[in-house]
Amino acid sequence: MTTTDPSATAPPQIRGKRRVGDVVFANTARGSGILILAILAGVAAFLIIQSSDALSANTANFFTTESWEANTRENPAFGVAALAFGTVLAAAIALVIATPIAIGIALFIVYYAPRRIAAVLGYLVDLLAAIPSVVYGLWGIGYLVFELQGFYDGLTTYLGWIPLFAGPVSTTGRTMLSAGIVLAVMILPIITAMSRDVFKQVPQGHREAALAMGATRWEMIRMAVLPFGRPGVIGGAMLGLGRALGETMAVAMILSPSLVISPFLLQSGNQTIAAHIALQYPEATGYGVSALIAAGLVLFAITLVVNMGARFVVARRKEFS
Amino acid sequence: MTTTTRPQSTGSAGDGPQAQRSMRGRSLPRAAAPAVLAGSAIAASGALLAVGSFHLVSAGLITAVLYALVIGIASAAVENPRKAKDRLVTAVVYICFGAAMLPLLSLLTTVVLEGLKRLDGYFLTVSMNGVTPSMDAGGVYHAIVGTIAITGLAALISIPIGIFTAIYLVEYGRGRLAKAITFFVDVMTGIPSIVAGLFVVALWMMLFGPGQTNGAAGAISLSVLMIPVVVRSSEEMLRLVPQELREASYALGVPKWLTIVKVVLPTAVAGLTTGIMLALARVIGETAPLVLTAGSSAVAINWNLFNGQMMSLPVFIYSQVRMGGAVNMERAWAAALTLIAIVMLLFLAARLISRLFAPKLGR
Numbered sequence: 001m002t003t004t005d006p007s008a009t010a011p012p013q014i015r016g017k018r019r020v021g022d023v024v025f026a027n028t029a030r031g032s033g034i035l036i037l038a039i040l041a042g043v044a045a046f047l048i049i050q051s052s053d054a055l056s057a058n059t060a061n062f063f064t065t066e067s068w069e070a071n072t073r074e075n076p077a078f079g080v081a082a083l084a085f086g087t088v089l090a091a092a093i094a095l096v097i098a099t100p101i102a103i104g105i106a107l108f109i110v111y112y113a114p115r116r117i118a119a120v121l122g123y124l125v126d127l128l129a130a131i132p133s134v135v136y137g138l139w140g141i142g143y144l145v146f147e148l149q150g151f152y153d154g155l156t157t158y159l160g161w162i163p164l165f166a167g168p169v170s171t172t173g174r175t176m177l178s179a180g181i182v183l184a185v186m187i188l189p190i191i192t193a194m195s196r197d198v199f200k201q202v203p204q205g206h207r208e209a210a211l212a213m214g215a216t217r218w219e220m221i222r223m224a225v226l227p228f229g230r231p232g233v234i235g236g237a238m239l240g241l242g243r244a245l246g247e248t249m250a251v252a253m254i255l256s257p258s259l260v261i262s263p264f265l266l267q268s269g270n271q272t273i274a275a276h277i278a279l280q281y282p283e284a285t286g287y288g289v290s291a292l293i294a295a296g297l298v299l300f301a302i303t304l305v306v307n308m309g310a311r312f313v314v315a316r317r318k319e320f321s
Numbered sequence: 322m323t324t325t326t327r328p329q330s331t332g333s334a335g336d337g338p339q340a341q342r343s344m345r346g347r348s349l350p351r352a353a354a355p356a357v358l359a360g361s362a363i364a365a366s367g368a369l370l371a372v373g374s375f376h377l378v379s380a381g382l383i384t385a386v387l388y389a390l391v392i393g394i395a396s397a398a399v400e401n402p403r404k405a406k407d408r409l410v411t412a413v414v415y416i417c418f419g420a421a422m423l424p425l426l427s428l429l430t431t432v433v434l435e436g437l438k439r440l441d442g443y444f445l446t447v448s449m450n451g452v453t454p455s456m457d458a459g460g461v462y463h464a465i466v467g468t469i470a471i472t473g474l475a476a477l478i479s480i481p482i483g484i485f486t487a488i489y490l491v492e493y494g495r496g497r498l499a500k501a502i503t504f505f506v507d508v509m510t511g512i513p514s515i516v517a518g519l520f521v522v523a524l525w526m527m528l529f530g531p532g533q534t535n536g537a538a539g540a541i542s543l544s545v546l547m548i549p550v551v552v553r554s555s556e557e558m559l560r561l562v563p564q565e566l567r568e569a570s571y572a573l574g575v576p577k578w579l580t581i582v583k584v585v586l587p588t589a590v591a592g593l594t595t596g597i598m599l600a601l602a603r604v605i606g607e608t609a610p611l612v613l614t615a616g617s618s619a620v621a622i623n624w625n626l627f628n629g630q631m632m633s634l635p636v637f638i639y640s641q642v643r644m645g646g647a648v649n650m651e652r653a654w655a656a657a658l659t660l661i662a663i664v665m666l667l668f669l670a671a672r673l674i675s676r677l678f679a680p681k682l683g684r
Contacts (some may be wrong), residue, residue, distance in 0.1 A: 025578035026493055032485035033494070033502045036548060040505050043516065043545070046523035104417025114413050121418070128425055130668055132606020134635040135657045138642060139428045142435070142650055147378075185424045192421075216407035239511065246513020248609035249635075253642055274515045278609050281522075282617060289522065289531065296519040300512070307511030312505065 047297045054290035070291035086270035093180025106195035129189035137253030137286040145173030151249035176258035177265040187240035194236025198229040238310030248274035273299040360385035434494040436658025449620040463622045464637040474540035483551025511547040517545040518610030536626035539615030554596025558589045591678035598671035608635035
C-alpha cells in the first residue's frame with residue numbers, strides 16, 4: 001500500500017497543473033466535432049423550415065402527384081411521385097450494371113492480376129472516381145449517346161418484346177438507359193474499392209485450405225472469398241447506390257426529361273430529383289424554390305437511410321472479423 | 322492438386338517429371354490461351370469487316386466473348402468441367418477489368434482530342450464578358466478565377482474544422498460524442514452535392530432574403546462536402562503516428578497540446594497534405610451546389626466572394642452544354658480539359674507528396 005499511495009495522489013497533482021493551452025486546444029477540437037454535428041442538423045433543419053412554406057400551400061398530394069406546377073403564388077400543385085420513381089430507376093440501372101463488374105474488377109486486382117502491376121491497376125480504377133461528374137455529363141451527351149445508338153437499335157430489335165426495351169428508340173439517345181450507364185461508370189470505383197478491401201482481408205488460412213483440397217482458383221473464390229466478402233460487397237453497393245441516387249449533373253445533362261412515370265428505358269422521359277432541382281432552380285419563381293427544397297428534403301432522407309444502412313452493414317462486418 | 326493451377330497462374334516454366342504429369346490429367350497446351358485469343362480477335366474483326374461496321378470497341382467485345390466461349394468449350398473437351406469453369410471465370414474477370422478501362426480511356430481521349438481544338442493561351446486568359454453565346458470568341462479566365470476563389474475559401478473553412486475534428490477523434494475522443502461524430506461524418510460523406518447546395522440556399526434565404534447568389538455561398542456549400550473527406554483522411558493519418566512518439570514527449574514533460582502541435586502534426590504532415598489535396602480535387606469539380614449558390618450566368622471576372630454571381634469551371638462547362646451550339650460544345654470540351662488537367666495535377670501532387678515526405682515509420 002505504501003507504494004500505491006504516492007501514485008494515487010500523483011494523478012490529481014498532474015491534473016491540478018492544467019495549462020491554459022491544453023484547455024483551449026481540447027475545447028477547440030471538441031468544438032469542431034460538435035460543429036460538424038451542428039452542420040448536419042442544420043442541413044436537415046433549414047431544409048425542413050424552408051420547404052414547409054410550399055408544402056403547406058400545396059394543393060396536391062406531395063407524394064402521389066407527378067406534375068410540378070410550383071412556380072406560382074396561387075394554388076401550387078406539385079409532387080415527387082415521378083421524380084422519386086425516376087431517381088430510383090436510374091440508380092437501380094446503375095447498380096445492376098456496376099455491381100457484377102465491380103466484383104469482377106476487385107477479384108481481378110486482388111487474385112488475378114500479376115502482383116507487381118496490381119497496385120497500378122487499382123490506381124487506374126480509382127482514377128475513374130477523380131473525374132468530375134460534369135465531365136462525365138459532357139462525355140455522355142457529347143460522345144457516348146451517339147456511340148450507343150447502334151447498340152440501342154440492336155437491343156430493341158432483339159429484346160424489344162421485354163417492355164423495358166420497347167421501341168421506338170429515342171433518336172437523340174438522351175434516355176434513362178444512357179444516364180444509367182454513365183451513373184454505373186461513376187459508382188464503379190466506389191463498389192470496387194469496398195469489395196477490394198474485404199477480398200484482401202479474407203484469411204489466408206481459408207484460401208489455402210480450399211486450394212489444399214484441390215479446388216481450382218474459381219472454386220477457392222466461390223467457397224472462401226465470396227462468402228467472407230459478401231457484407232463488404234453489399235455495403236459497397238449500398239454506398240454506390242447512395243451516390244447514384246444523389247448524382248445530379250450527369251443526369252441533368254444527358255436525360256431529356258419529362259415528368260411522367262415511364263418504364264421504357266430506350267425512350268426519352270422520366271427525371272430524377274437531383275437533376276430536376278438543378279434544371280428548375282434558375283427558373284423558379286413563386287413557391288418554386290421552396291418546393292424544390294422540399295424535393296431536396298426527400299432526396300436527403302432517401303440517401304440518409306441508404307447510407308446509414310450501408311455503414312451499418314459494413315460496421316457489423318468489422319465487429320466479427 | 323495445387324500444382325495443377327500453378328503453371329497457368331504464375332506462368333513459371335518447367336515440365337514436371339513423367340509421374341507428376343500423369344497425375345495431372347490431360348491439360349491444354351500452354352500456347353492454347355494466346356492462340357485462342359488471337360484467333361478470336363481475327364475472327365471478330367474479320368466478321369465485322371465483312372458486315373462493314375468495324376468499330377474497335379465492338380471488335381474487342383466480340384473477341385472477348387468469343388475467347389471465353391472457345392476456351393471454355395476446349396477446356397471442357399480436353400480437361401474437365403471444373404477446369405473449364407475456372408478458365409471461363411478467369412476470362413470473365415479479365416473482361417470486367419477491361420470493361421472498366423474502356424470508359425476511362427474513351428473519356429480521357431475524347432476530352433483531350435476535343436479539348437485541344439480550342440484550348441490555347443487566348444482561351445485561358447479572356448473572360449466571356451461581352452461575348453454572345455454563339456460568337457467565336459471568349460474564354461474561361463473568369464471561371465478559373467471563380468474556381469480558385471471559391472475552392473480557396475472552402476478550403477480555408479474546411480481544413481481547420483476537419484483537422485481539429487480529426488485531432489479530437491484521435492487524441493481526445495472517448496465515449497459517445499466521438500462515436501456519434503465518427504458515424505455522422507461517415508453519413509455526411511454521402512450527402513448528395515445538390516442537397517448541400519439547397520442547404521446554403523435555405524440558409525441564405527433566412528439570412529439575406531431570397532435570390533442572393535455569391536461566391537461565399539458556393540464556398541460554404543462546398544465545405545459541407547469537403548469537411549467529412551478531410552476528417553476521414555486526417556483521422557487515418559493521425560492514427561498512423563506511433564504511440565511511442567507521444568509517450569516520449571509526455572515523458573519529457575511536454576503538455577498534451579504542444580505534443581500534438583510539435584510532434585504529432587509534423588509527423589503526419591505529409592499524409593495530411595495528401596488528404597487535403599485529394600479532398601480539394603474532389604470538390605473542385607462539384608457543379609450542382611455552385612449552380613444553386615454562386616449562379617450560372619456570370620460572364621465577367623469577379624474576385625469578390627461576397628458580391629455578385631461567380632462563374633467556376635464546372636458550372637461553365639454545364640452552362641455551355643445547356644446552350645447547345647457547336648461553339649458552346651467546343652468551349653465546354655476545352656474547359657473540361659482544363660478542369661481535368663487541374664484535378665490530375667492535384668492528384669499527382671498528392672501522390673508525390675505522400676511518397677516523398679512520408680515519415681519513416683519503423684525501420
